Amino acid sequence: MRRFSSAKSVRTRLLTAGCAIALLAPAGAALAQDGQDATNLDEIIVTGTKRDSTIQDVPFSINAQTQEDIQRSGAVTLEDLARNVAGLSIQNLGPGQSQVSVRGVSAGQVVRDQPGVKEQVGVYLDESVVSLSLFTPDFDLFDLNRVETLRGPQGTLFGSGSVGGTVRYITNQPTLGVSEGTLEANVNVVEGDDLGGHLKGAINIPVSDTVALRAVAYHTEYAGFIDARREGGAVRDNINDGTRTGGRVALLFEPSSTVSITPRIVYQKIETEGFNRQEAFNLFANPFTTTRAPVILGEREQFLLLDEAFEDETLLADLTASFDLGAVELTSVTSYIDRDILVSRDASALTGSVSVDLGFPAAAVLLPSNLVDTTTLEQFSQEVRISSTSDGPFQWLAGVFYSQVDRVYSQLLPTPGYDAATDATLGAGTSVAVRNGFGPNSPYNALLPYDIEQTAVFGEASYDFGQLTVTAGGRFYDFSETRSFTSGGLFANGDRRTDTTASDGFTPRILVSYEASDNVTFNAQAAQGFRLGGVNDPLNIPLCSPADAAIFGGFQTYDDETLWNYEAGVKSRFGNVTLNSAVFYTDIENLQTTLDAGSCSSRVVFNVESAHTAGIELELSTLLTDNLEVGFSGSFVEAEFDSTVRDGTGAVIGGIREGNRLPSVPELQFSLNATYSFTVLSGLPGYVNASFQHVGSRYTQASDQENNPRSFTSGLPFGGATGTRATIVDLELPSYELFNLSAGIEFDNGIEAIVYINNLFDENPLLSFDRERGGRARLGYTVGTPRTMGLTLRRSF
Template identity: 75%
Template sequence: MTVRSRRTLALIATTSLIALAAMPARAQTTSTAADEDVAGEEIIVTATKRASNIQDVPFSINAQTQEDIQRSGATTLEDLSRNVAGLSIQNLGPGQSQVSVRGVSAGQVVRDQPGVKEQVGVYLDESVVSLSLFTPDLDLFDLNRVETLRGPQGTLFGSGSVGGTIRYITNQPNPDAVEGLLEGNLNLVDGNDIGGHLKGAINLPLSDKAAVRAVGYHTEYGGFIDARREGGGIDKDVNSGSRTGGRLALSFMPTDDVTITPRIVYQEIEADGYNRQEVFNLYANPFTTTRPAVTFGEREQYLLLDESFKDETLLADLTASVGLGGATLTSVTSYIDRDIVASRDASALTGSVSVDLGFPAAAVLLPSNLVDTTALETITQELRLASDNDGPLQWLIGGFYSDINRDYTQRLPTPGYDAFTNATLGAGTSAAVANGFPANSPYNADLPYDIKQKAIFGELSYDVTEQFTVTAGGRYYDFKEDRRFVSGGLFANGDNRQDSTKSDGFTPRVLLSYEASDNVTFNAQASKGFRLGGVNDPLNLPLCSPQDAAIFGGYQSYDDETLWNYEAGVKGSSGPLRFSAAAFYTDIKNLQVTLDAGSCSSRVVFNVPKAHTKGIEFELNANAAEGLDFALSGSLIESEFDSTVADGTGAVLGGIREGNRLPSVPKFQLSASATYSTPIDMMGGGDAFISASFQHVGNRYTQPSDQEGNPRSFVSGLPFGGATGAQATIVNLKLPDYQLVNLSAGVELQDGLDIIAYVNNIFDENALLSFDRERGGRARLGFQVGAPRTYGITLRKAF
């Protein structure tokens, strides 16, 4: 950790303690519509774009409330996912997590596939924020709840919701009370690096018709990955980072029927490196004889250059609603400006190509920096009209428009590379292949995208009897994507091409709900979801082996992915018990699968004709005894290909074999937690509690091909550093199951002060989250790994 970071943390700790001690006693707790998250009591959600009790929503939904988030100590969506049945997160580094629901997953999507669309829509209140590759890691502070809507939500939420939808619901400005929350934290990661945060929220009434709510936060993340360096040195904790941001919302009601809420959200994430644990690197491996042989330990990697990641996001939105007497008109306008820079040490990648081209050792050792940038501008507008009455007929109709401009670039600055290129391949070679890009950058690409989408949607619900309700809806969508691809440099093809993709379609949904009693409801549904297609980038043919060029060269465009979801579920409560369960079957057509194109240092997407997922999921919350709360959730999922895809030789392509598993999804996932609380008289009175949680995540594969010929033998000892080029690194590509145990204890005092101590990952499980390969294993092999044991203390003051 840097000196700057340590000074910042010292300031955070000091400021937190002073502020917490100085703040007055709580006048009223921070307002949350879901505060009553006690087993058997109601939780209000807006999954159907109208407020309703979670038990009355006629499909499978989970809501993690503010109290759930605070008690669990969750700081990211990945933390929350382990408590949500059917929700899986594939962690590929800061700001690069990929979300799947109910096993609908198509494989690892990485930094150089900007054209791939997301399978799960992510919303901040009413504004869509999901982005393939880079779904933002939003801070969970001052949230009312996080809703997970399982199954396709295309009718109300559109194309990005083929598997489901995640909704971050914030606390809204409240004109009835002054209220706020301040939270400070210090933690120790892996026994040697310090992290922590300072967060605050305040709500101020401006009148009985207006209020403003402001939220600010800064977090320092302790690192846990060590980097071996040239010359034998080791840099500690290279993946530390920070997150800084805030929200400012103003709500005013000029009349009883009109509410207008403009808001600005800003967040910046910076990371000094990536959570990558390597098992082979071109420069550091057991096979070298003229260089020091290296066998990596846990949470180690090798770097010639420092790495970094930065994500700066600005969101401005305006939500307005007007009551029209029996109906409500709602308008949601949002604008997103986002800049992302992922800077990686690509020396091993460039060096492996240099070995193949016969460059001298001095060229192989040149530091090479791959810089990926994304500049995103998005404008969306939704307008909907919904019934607002207590009658048996409820309806909603709306329209949606979005205009997305995304400029993606790649540069590979490698100082001195052109001289070696000209010396080895002939004078003038480097200039001849540059295609207008800078010197000493063997790969460059510009990919500007313009995606426009229009949609009309609606839903109608009718109470056939007091117990039986039928809901039907649909969405018509029309989109067009224009993309240009320009590349240059020794590793590229010198492309300059324009592509265009168009698509339209209709996605229906039918839901049935039967209230068997006041406390038990059965539901069933059939719904269709879709994911927009696109165009693959051309292969980097100068890097491809003839075999890889022949296998992967025939895939240019890919069609829309569609699926039908069929499910039946039950929700109920009985005194201190609340439960829900669902069984589902998903029939997928043209699943968009991502494959690593081996030596080409490219990835391609293509359609698999048929696949399916099926399974069961359950969630249970109970007040087992006075002061003892218990929660249990889990999912059992089968997700498999129903088609086999072969190349021209008849060989199965990329693991797409009937019966093989879809990637990144555990078959079995289980979470259990228990909290015991008891009243105390000290410190003004309140409650003391102790809480424990257990999370099991089953085994997975990162890509479909990983289950073919596994364990895999990577012949990655290139003829460099004394290696002969025939040595094999054997890797088991089945990511093993892992178990996380967390423990916390603390006091929640009546004056609004909470003090919580915790240990996360008590047994220091080194969870392997996904497999990382560079250039088919010729350059690097490794895994993204989870956080190690972490000790921490949190102080929270509400007023």
């Protein structure tokens, strides 16, 4: 593995790369010379600086995927989009459970039972912040204007702020005096045997001269592609199918040219009947048993005793109002979110592995056990900002932000018959003695209410000296979090505790932009980001081996994470060629990294004293001819620990060793796409689009790169096997490539027909690795969608 000897050498290499990037800008002019007569590329207007501007004018690294980009790439989720955005990576952990990272700043695998972990990337739906650690809503991409990705800390222009970057879903807004709409229908087949499809519609209605309404509705049927083996040899196909239903209604009221008020309601519900988990080992289905039929699980297969389910119901109500006061504009954003999340998993193997260790009989080991995670959330936020509107050289923005999050997370493990088995094995009355107020036949129960309050004052100002523009800003923040934890059951400690975390401070930002010519602009940035610390859940000591209890038991709290992001970039545009690139270095202090606590069936967040990410991003688009548009986006990221975490004996904990890679981040990620436009059938416009996406190898957790391939001791003896056996797994998630094709034609009546094949070569990408109870219960991968073929009909009117 390539390593830098010091942070100084990293900066030296980046400086060299930056010089190379500067030399690329004039090269773009040469690329353009042969195609000066070609139609210029469209300018994309973005609002990442809270002002309308082109990507080329924004003085830091930003990407925007337009509605047309989304449609032609076949993207249906943020994960699909991420493969086309340099520096943006998504770790898929199941439906509606994706972790977002920018420029390699990653905490590693965060799972369903870590509700206290804070997000590193802020996600907004227009002006409303919607990010929620692991469970950021997976909104439908229909009727979006664009998706913006702002790289690096964002705290001087955005109410909520973010440590690694910000992703913004920008929807099409109501428009006065315009009647228009779009209908879209789709049918698709996944892996050649399961059907899916959707029906979506959007309409804009002018109610009066001062009022307009825009409404969107959609329903999607997801095809499944995971098969589940059951007891007795039965197989249930495509268990991870599901639905997504939702819509939004926005009303624009403009009583005058200086006042604009837009209330909106957004609703969405996602339901799936299973998870995209491919298992490598399951306590009940493995090759080691003798009294049970040995099983070798195949590609896209898992084993279940119980059906699984995921539900995410989100209601967002917000109101955005702006007032033109002459020299300044006042903007108010009020937002309320109500969410209910259910994760229902088959935890029979987890519970059974504990039962094996406790000496329960085989009948008790095989009791079906359902792990039920529920989250209820109410979030209120209020942002008020005021900004200059003049065309003068001095521009400024200032704002205040307040948010209140009330979140209740609970976890139950209903296992009918478990109390009787417990009392028979461990003594009468044992099950009642450990309940701590919870109900019967549930060996683990936890209730965790959270109350997080944030107040912030933010702003920035810029001055245009001609070719040189200097921008400076900052953010004052104050956080307070109160968290209670109550647990009960045989697998729990019987905890009753309340903890408080509080923090305040200031994070600055400075940007410099130099317009070398009409076509080339250089920019540089230094910005600090912040992420609140917190308190880990107590370990499930009854499940822990003595060694795991000793190693992980001392990490109760974790500190705030801070980082400095330094970047230098160039943005150039020569007729039909656009070339944007940046080099960056991120210095991270007290990185919050998640590790699996082995046999304890717990996850623990550690602070790593120092770490860094460094890399280069490049995005190129060009019209090679009047008909052929080609694009490239790519990033190379080095993300490493710069310090080591050790236990009391001096042993390295969980792979947190100086020089090891940060988890979940590919070093190399890039995409290529090409669209050829033509006319058919007496002048009807058509196109063919091809895209290729490469995602490099990754590790789900930091520990995965130590002693790899890894030998996992199973939960045996069970099923007639003698002694314990091991399953050997290579924990380096291999790189993968996806190739997508689509072709479309637009008819005179406004109907557009698109046929497509996504994942043409049926790649089976391994997206993350999950282990139950340190591998004693279950080992599996989250996998991507197989080959999908479909037809979409769209009509605009």
